[in-house]
Amino acid sequence: MKPDLACACAAARRAARVLTQLYDSRLRSSDLEAPQLALMMTLDEGGPCSQTDLGRRYGFDKTTVSRNLKLLESKGWIEASVSSDKRQRRFVLTAAGRGRLAHAKPLWKQVQNELRQAMPEGQWEAMFHAFRTAAEAAQNLCHPDGCP
Numbered sequence: 001m002k003p004d005l006a007c008a009c010a011a012a013r014r015a016a017r018v019l020t021q022l023y024d025s026r027l028r029s030s031d032l033e034a035p036q037l038a039l040m041m042t043l044d045e046g047g048p049c050s051q052t053d054l055g056r057r058y059g060f061d062k063t064t065v066s067r068n069l070k071l072l073e074s075k076g077w078i079e080a081s082v083s084s085d086k087r088q089r090r091f092v093l094t095a096a097g098r099g100r101l102a103h104a105k106p107l108w109k110q111v112q113n114e115l116r117q118a119m120p121e122g123q124w125e126a127m128f129h130a131f132r133t134a135a136e137a138a139q140n141l142c143h144p145d146g147c148p
Helices: 008-030 034-046 051-058 062-074 095-118 123-141
Strands: 078-081 090-093
Touching: 008 034, 008 095, 034 051, 034 062, 034 078, 034 090, 034 095, 051 062, 062 078, 090 095
Parallel strands: none
Antiparallel strands: 078 090
16 A cells, blocks of 8 residues: 555545544434534534535534535524624524434544544543644635635
8 A cells, every 4th residue: 555645635535534433323323424523513612603614613614614504404403593783693502402413422422532532542632732723824825715
């Protein structure tokens, strides 16, 4: 096998694809995929949130956020809430969404633990530090509205 290409983007994309596949496979019985779970957990922990804020938090493009929010809304797990700014919808979990999340969280915790145990000691925290550092560096190199 050839060595990995020394490219930050290629390495990050590979990691993201493999991790997403792992989490999606473990979350299958919850009828949620990893990006949807992340959005729902954010709404659960932080309360009402706009599509723009959710996209920025996870680095999702507008289409990806919109598609996932529409899916969650069609399943009755989130809904738009009243906002002082009529131009911007803010989303909240519904009772059904909280129930779905209660089913998914133990599955998520299990895969988190499995992955952590499969990594050498100390690498779990180092991974988060490296991901944050790389994301912040890339964001700082982009314009405030994103890279052209």
